Amino acid sequence: MRIAPLSLLISVSLLASSAFAQDTATVTGIESEISKKQAEYDNSTLILEKHLKEESQLQKQLELLRARSAELDKEKNQALDAMNEMYRRLIDDPTLDISNAQTRYQKAVVDHKQNKDDISMQLAAIASHRKDIEQIRVAKHTQLNTLESLKEQLATARVERLRNEFTREGTLEVNHTINCKRTETLAACEQRGQQMGLQKATKRFVDQIFANLTEERLVEPKRNLAGAQVKILSSHVVNSAFSGQGNYNVNLSVTMRGDVNSSRLCSLLNLDNRFCADYGSPLAGNYQPNYTTTYSDSQLTFSDSQDNNQVVSVSRMSEQPVSDYSVKKPVRVEPLPDLKKSKMVELTLRSNVYDDEVFIDGVSFGSTKLTTSLPRGFHDIEIRKRGYKSYKARLDLRKAQTINAKLVKEPEPIVAAVVATEQPTAAPVASIVNKTNTASIVVIPAGTFKMGDINGNGLANERPVVEKTIANSFAMQSKEVSVGEYEQFVANTGYKTEAEKNRGCAYYLNGEPVWEATLNWRNPGFEQDSDFPAVCLTYNDAKAYADWLSGQTGQLFRLPNEVEWEYAARAGKETEYPWGNEIGKNLANCGWCGSEWSNKSAAPTGSFSPNAFGLYDTVGNVWEWTNKKPGQSDVTVRGGAWNFAPSLARVSTRLILAPDFRANYIGFRLVRER
Numbered sequence: 001m002r003i004a005p006l007s008l009l010i011s012v013s014l015l016a017s018s019a020f021a022q023d024t025a026t027v028t029g030i031e032s033e034i035s036k037k038q039a040e041y042d043n044s045t046l047i048l049e050k051h052l053k054e055e056s057q058l059q060k061q062l063e064l065l066r067a068r069s070a071e072l073d074k075e076k077n078q079a080l081d082a083m084n085e086m087y088r089r090l091i092d093d094p095t096l097d098i099s100n101a102q103t104r105y106q107k108a109v110v111d112h113k114q115n116k117d118d119i120s121m122q123l124a125a126i127a128s129h130r131k132d133i134e135q136i137r138v139a140k141h142t143q144l145n146t147l148e149s150l151k152e153q154l155a156t157a158r159v160e161r162l163r164n165e166f167t168r169e170g171t172l173e174v175n176h177t178i179n180c181k182r183t184e185t186l187a188a189c190e191q192r193g194q195q196m197g198l199q200k201a202t203k204r205f206v207d208q209i210f211a212n213l214t215e216e217r218l219v220e221p222k223r224n225l226a227g228a229q230v231k232i233l234s235s236h237v238v239n240s241a242f243s244g245q246g247n248y249n250v251n252l253s254v255t256m257r258g259d260v261n262s263s264r265l266c267s268l269l270n271l272d273n274r275f276c277a278d279y280g281s282p283l284a285g286n287y288q289p290n291y292t293t294t295y296s297d298s299q300l301t302f303s304d305s306q307d308n309n310q311v312v313s314v315s316r317m318s319e320q321p322v323s324d325y326s327v328k329k330p331v332r333v334e335p336l337p338d339l340k341k342s343k344m345v346e347l348t349l350r351s352n353v354y355d356d357e358v359f360i361d362g363v364s365f366g367s368t369k370l371t372t373s374l375p376r377g378f379h380d381i382e383i384r385k386r387g388y389k390s391y392k393a394r395l396d397l398r399k400a401q402t403i404n405a406k407l408v409k410e411p412e413p414i415v416a417a418v419v420a421t422e423q424p425t426a427a428p429v430a431s432i433v434n435k436t437n438t439a440s441i442v443v444i445p446a447g448t449f450k451m452g453d454i455n456g457n458g459l460a461n462e463r464p465v466v467e468k469t470i471a472n473s474f475a476m477q478s479k480e481v482s483v484g485e486y487e488q489f490v491a492n493t494g495y496k497t498e499a500e501k502n503r504g505c506a507y508y509l510n511g512e513p514v515w516e517a518t519l520n521w522r523n524p525g526f527e528q529d530s531d532f533p534a535v536c537l538t539y540n541d542a543k544a545y546a547d548w549l550s551g552q553t554g555q556l557f558r559l560p561n562e563v564e565w566e567y568a569a570r571a572g573k574e575t576e577y578p579w580g581n582e583i584g585k586n587l588a589n590c591g592w593c594g595s596e597w598s599n600k601s602a603a604p605t606g607s608f609s610p611n612a613f614g615l616y617d618t619v620g621n622v623w624e625w626t627n628k629k630p631g632q633s634d635v636t637v638r639g640g641a642w643n644f645a646p647s648l649a650r651v652s653t654r655l656i657l658a659p660d661f662r663a664n665y666i667g668f669r670l671v672r673e674r
Helices: 006-011 014-092 099-166 186-211 216-225 262-268 273-279 424-434 483-493 539-553 562-570
Strands: 169-179 229-242 247-259 310-313 344-351 357-360 363-366 370-375 377-384 391-397 401-405 441-444 447-451 466-470 474-477 505-509 512-516 623-625 635-638 654-657
Touching: 014 099, 099 262, 099 273, 099 512, 099 654, 169 186, 186 216, 186 229, 186 247, 216 262, 262 273, 344 377, 344 391, 357 370, 363 370, 391 401, 441 562, 447 562, 466 562, 474 562, 483 539, 562 635
Parallel strands: 344 401
Antiparallel strands: 169 247, 229 247, 229 310, 344 370, 357 363, 357 377, 377 391, 441 474, 447 466, 505 512, 623 635, 635 654
8 A cells, every 4th residue: 555645745736835835924924913013012012101100200290399389389488478577677777687588588489480390391291291102002002903903814814724725636546455255246346446445545635634734733633523525536547456365456546626614614723703704604513524425426437547526525534454444344335325315405594684694403504595405304493683583493304495584673672762851042952952862862770790801802901800880770872972963062052173173083094093184073084974973073072062962951961981881881791792702794893893884984873783781883883982080181982993803892992092082983972860
């Protein structure tokens, strides 16, 4: 028996080899870029920590200067009083020496003025330092988003590399000997020997494919789950002979190409199934490999000139020595399938909704309209869509059939309407407010929850995880404040946003935030309608709207604090997103999330299903300002955005910004006080 070396397997197809090298170069290049960006991010973190420490020192020095200012002011007043006393005494005694009092007062005045100058210089130094800190933070956010985006690209490249490695081509030469049965003809023995030789060749071919996977250590333990197949492109008998003892020996040369169920690649690489969404259904958790060898031709023949084109499903079979393939221990080859008596039955599924997801026996098969072939027998069918009650059925599939599923919309969450107070002089404005999204206020119940990086996938500023209690229920806008709503505020007050008054608004260009003077909430750099979230607004712009709305409704509106925001966004879950730990596809508007707006623009508010509390867009769309504590200089935004990676749209992700920062990916929503 002789097996072609691995070098032969690879060198047969130069194009394939080139593709494998290119795949590896792509993955390696991305990994190198990730390493580089990670180093830049870590360096920025160190620089930021240094600046924050320096700012803390400057603040302490400022406090000392301010404390000294009070002392110097007291000394100046005392010196002045002393000098005035000396002047009064000088009237009665012209020979009195008052130089010491004058010197003391002069020194007190100089020291007091110097201290005031020192305070002014210290404030200028702190302001300059704050600008540096703001720039470093924005740079860090950019680096972080770039880093996470590269990880998205890496996952995609790894999947594509593995797929190409499974589908490589090559030629193997295999030698096989069997004992002819006394009851079979020489032709039958020859046919059986060649079938077993072919089976051995496909097994060896798959072994070599697995052995030479770049990520073999990760994939090999899951070999039975790969659904690996081999397509025989051509085969011929190099030589064959019968021996005098009734043995038949055959030497086969077989050219093959590998194949794999591409939808299972993500499971093999421990990746989110969304990276394999374009390949079809993900891997079922209870998948069992097929332990038979099947052939697509109606018969299996070999000759020196005839080529065969067959597909062989390869399972993980134990290696057996040639002597085991004897009359005493024959290897069973399944009979060739009769397509007329196939056990597979066609099933077509349709539903009354768009963008649903079909599960058959717990495995996702994509969206309707769907046509697939299933084994005869019982199957559990489920069709899901967020916001709808799932369609479920147990089907005894015996013949081809079509199911038309009707999904019923779930009841809307409890909503409390905003009631405008009677204000005769402002009646037109109050009536306008009632027509906006502020009329959709959901009640968030009281409760206790874990806040922070529960699953260990977050940033340093999300730790440690702490338990927080919301003692009382509160109301929150179900959607982000829209362009139309902000327009009503501006029309009523004549308010000018900070972007309109100074330097415009930031947007991303090639992964970097760029300031554009012409950008503002009316013109954010992408097309928008009145139902889009209002962006390019600073923290103060959001607060100004909240103050106006409070005055118009007679109820107190404000930005949510971080605890309230995360509690409402989690909606009773401890997962990364309201629906689970994987971002999925087209469930939210964030970078690489599979929506029509991803990496293009914000989406109309409420374009995706709400969470369990009835809140829309707590994942992606635009970052949302939260309320800062008294004396706090920076503000936190939450929720991710349309041009930020999915890993930054988790419910616990925090980005810290200066209050005057504005970008076309930052908006807000409000809470209403009890």
